Amino acid sequence: MSNSVIEVPPKGGFSFDLCKRNEMLAKKGVNPPSFRKTGTTIVGLVFQDGVILGADTRATEGPIVCDKNCEKIHYMAPNIYCCGAGTAADTEAVTDMVSSQLQLHRYHTGRESRVVTALTLLKRHLFNYQGYVSAALVLGGVDVTGPHLHTIYPHGSTDTLPFATMGSGSLAAMAVFESKYKEGLTRNEGIELVTEAICSGIFNDLGSGSNVDVCVITKGGKEYLRNHLQPNPRTYTNSKGYSFPKKTEVLLTKIIPLKEKVEIIEGGDAMEE
Amino acid sequence: MGDSQYSFSLTTFSPSGKLVQIEHALTAVGSGQTSLGIKAANGVVIATEKKLPSILVDEASVQKIQCLTPNIGVVYSGMGPDFRVLVRKSRKQAEQYHRLYKEPIPVTQLVRETAAVMQEFTQSGGVRPFGVSLLVAGYDDNGPQLYQVDPSGSYFSWKASAMGKNVSNAKTFLEKRYTDDMELDDAVHTAILTLKEGFEGQISGKNIEIGIIGTDKKFRVLTPAEIEDYLAEVE
Numbered sequence: 001m002s003n004s005v006i007e008v009p010p011k012g013g014f015s016f017d018l019c020k021r022n023e024m025l026a027k028k029g030v031n032p033p034s035f036r037k038t039g040t041t042i043v044g045l046v047f048q049d050g051v052i053l054g055a056d057t058r059a060t061e062g063p064i065v066c067d068k069n070c071e072k073i074h075y076m077a078p079n080i081y082c083c084g085a086g087t088a089a090d091t092e093a094v095t096d097m098v099s100s101q102l103q104l105h106r107y108h109t110g111r112e113s114r115v116v117t118a119l120t121l122l123k124r125h126l127f128n129y130q131g132y133v134s135a136a137l138v139l140g141g142v143d144v145t146g147p148h149l150h151t152i153y154p155h156g157s158t159d160t161l162p163f164a165t166m167g168s169g170s171l172a173a174m175a176v177f178e179s180k181y182k183e184g185l186t187r188n189e190g191i192e193l194v195t196e197a198i199c200s201g202i203f204n205d206l207g208s209g210s211n212v213d214v215c216v217i218t219k220g221g222k223e224y225l226r227n228h229l230q231p232n233p234r235t236y237t238n239s240k241g242y243s244f245p246k247k248t249e250v251l252l253t254k255i256i257p258l259k260e261k262v263e264i265i266e267g268g269d270a271m272e273e
Numbered sequence: 274m275g276d277s278q279y280s281f282s283l284t285t286f287s288p289s290g291k292l293v294q295i296e297h298a299l300t301a302v303g304s305g306q307t308s309l310g311i312k313a314a315n316g317v318v319i320a321t322e323k324k325l326p327s328i329l330v331d332e333a334s335v336q337k338i339q340c341l342t343p344n345i346g347v348v349y350s351g352m353g354p355d356f357r358v359l360v361r362k363s364r365k366q367a368e369q370y371h372r373l374y375k376e377p378i379p380v381t382q383l384v385r386e387t388a389a390v391m392q393e394f395t396q397s398g399g400v401r402p403f404g405v406s407l408l409v410a411g412y413d414d415n416g417p418q419l420y421q422v423d424p425s426g427s428y429f430s431w432k433a434s435a436m437g438k439n440v441s442n443a444k445t446f447l448e449k450r451y452t453d454d455m456e457l458d459d460a461v462h463t464a465i466l467t468l469k470e471g472f473e474g475q476i477s478g479k480n481i482e483i484g485i486i487g488t489d490k491k492f493r494v495l496t497p498a499e500i501e502d503y504l505a506e507v508e
Contacts, residue, residue, distance in 0.1 A: 100372050107340065107364050 014132055039207025041169030042072060042083035043197045044138045045181060046162045047190035050147045050218035051140035054194035055083045056169065056202050057227070058209035065209065073215045073224070077102045077113040080141030081215050081222065082122075085167035086154060087134040094135050098122050115141040115148035119158060127156030136166045142217050169201025169208040176200045187216065195229050202231065283401060294402055295395060298424035301404040302436060305350040307471055308337075309435035309443055310408040311464055312419040316457035316487035317410035319348040319419075320464040322437075322472065323482050338484040338494050342367045344412050345380055346484045346492035350437035351405035351424075359403060363387045380411035384420040384428050392426025406436045412490045439471030446470055457487050465507050478504065 022032065039060045044053045059067035074082045074095040080102070084091025098121045102113045119139055126133055137152040151164045163181045165173040176197040185193065191214055201208040212229040215222060283294040308321035321337050338348045339360045347363070349356040366386045370378040387407065394400045402424040409420045421436065422428040433451045435443035446467050455463070461483065469476050478497035486492040495503075 096372065100368050104364055104368050108361070 014129065039169075039205070040072065040085040040167030041165065041173050041198055041201025041205060041208040042085050042138050042167050043165045043173050043177070043194055043201075044083065044140045044149045044151075044163065045177065045185070045190060045194060046140075046147050046149050047185040047187060049187060050142045050216065051149050052187075052190045052194050053081055053083050053138060053140045053215040053217070054198045055213045056198050056208040057211045057213060058202075058207070059088055060207055068210045069227070071213065071226070073213050075099060076118050076139070077106070077141065079112060079143055079217060079222065080115055080118050080139070081217060081224075082118070082140075083138040083166070085136040085138075090133045090135040091137065094122065094125060094133060095137070098125070112143055114143040114145065115139065115150065119148075119150050119152065122152050123156045123158050126152065126154060131155040138164050138166050140217060142219050147217075165197065165201075167201070167208065169198075169205035172200040172204040173197035187218075191216065191225075191228070199229070199231060283395060284398065292395065292425075295425045298402040298404050299406075302351040302406045302424065303438070303440065305352070305405075305437045307435065307437035307439045307443060307468065308348045308350045308408060309433070309447065309464060309467055310348070310410055310419045310421075310431065311433040311447070311451070311455070311460040312410075312417050312431070313455040313457045313460035314453070315417070316412065316460070316485060317417045317419050318457065318460045318464050318483060318485045319346060319408050319410045320461075320468055320481060320483040321348045321350070322468060323480050324473075325480075332479050336482070336494070338482045340492050340494075341383060341409070342371075342377060342411075342492075344377060344486060344490040344492055345383060345409060346411070346486060346494075347407050347409045348482075348484065349405045349407050352403075355403040355405045356407075359387060359390065359405065359407065362390050366390075377413065379413050379415070380409065380418045380420065381415075383411070384409050384422060388422050388426045388428045390426075391422060391424060395425060408434065408436065410484065410486055410492070412486045412488070412492075417486070435467065442471055443467050457485060461485065461503055462507050465503055469507075476504065477501065 039058055040056060042055045044051060053073055055072035057069045057072065058065055059070040072083055074084055074092065076082050076095060076099045082095050084095060098118055101121055102118055105117065106113055122137060122139065126135065131154045134154050136154055139152060140149045149161055149164055151159045151161065151166055162183070163177045165177065180193055194214055195212050198212045202210070202212070210232050211227045214225040214228040216225070283292065287293050306322040306324055308319070310317065310319040319338060323332065323335060323337055325332055325335065338346060340346050341360065341363050347360065363383060363386070367378045367383055370382065391403050395402050404424065406424065407422040409422065411418050419431050419434065420428050421431055421434050433447040435447060450463050464483065468481055478500035481500060483495045483500055484492060485495065
């Protein structure tokens, strides 16, 4: 057993002991590294046969685009997918963890996972961390009780909706949904509407960009359309490649090898003081 | 016997160097229903008797063969409730491995971790060893594999093995019938014949359970109808 006093946070939750130190450092000009946020436009809608989820593919680190084609639609169960906005590490870790828990649950019950199960596991976890796990999620899937679509906020509150948007581009995408959504959309109409909403986020929001990912979930199965639309291709690349101007000319090369003189003395006395 | 004076405590060796509680656990396994496993060239089959205490028991609710991961299945001989606890722990370990390494757990790793759990219960205070021996069947990158795990926590890889009541007859039968280049279907037939050897009463799709895994790497338990088909082929 150790005798030292170890600061262990109570079961679950964060330990905020270093906040004062961080504040002091920030005042002196030493800022913590900025973390990768997904910025993001993520959407979901319910159509006649199931649920369609959509997301952009830009990941930002402050003002820099750090990933031009990241995957924001995460696997939860064969019939449930989740889009994540907020801090990329948080969304990935939380969806990974709940996906693992759902798999164990499936083994124990012998049944397909339900969307509300994933919803409750996620919201309980996020509420436990009081909003410090910065993950805003759009969860969608089809189970025995039908198609479901939910949004989950970082603090743990949830909404159940026929169409939903999250992320920095959510207002742009919601504008599209509010004007064009109707019940009983067909698969192609649904995909078109989702794509339009994501494009609206891509073009009007700085935090979103690059390509459109779409995931269609129905009772029969799922279709993950990675890079369904690529409205931002790199068009102005020089096909001949780039040639850079020559540096200073080399006039003379002279190499002088350094010879090391090592004398090996056999025997001899031990080292003297 | 001098041993009996040391049989009260699990964590005390007897003068002959044995842990008597583990011997007793193996006896519990030996009086359990027969189960067996056969490793074929292109898959593994595990099977067990499913003798229910009364005809009133709903046999569809009893599942002796369980899936640990999509490509690993397990069957037991011995105490059912102990088996359930081990299955639960193993599934969790497999899932944790997957979360950490993002690869499906190899069969040897899962067997090792399950065996470690069983060994823990032979070296702790206030607990007793598990009264089950497991036959773990899996198919991963190293091909089809069959492992037996004992209450002591020791495990062995087998080409074919049997446990439970009829173990000596079953093993003799398997030794005679086993060939290295068996196909999965042949292995299923052999498994059925071996079970039939020591079966009391009429064998049918409802009182045996068979699980197979083939090159598709998907473990599944056969339905009673499928078992009846195999039985008909064997007749």
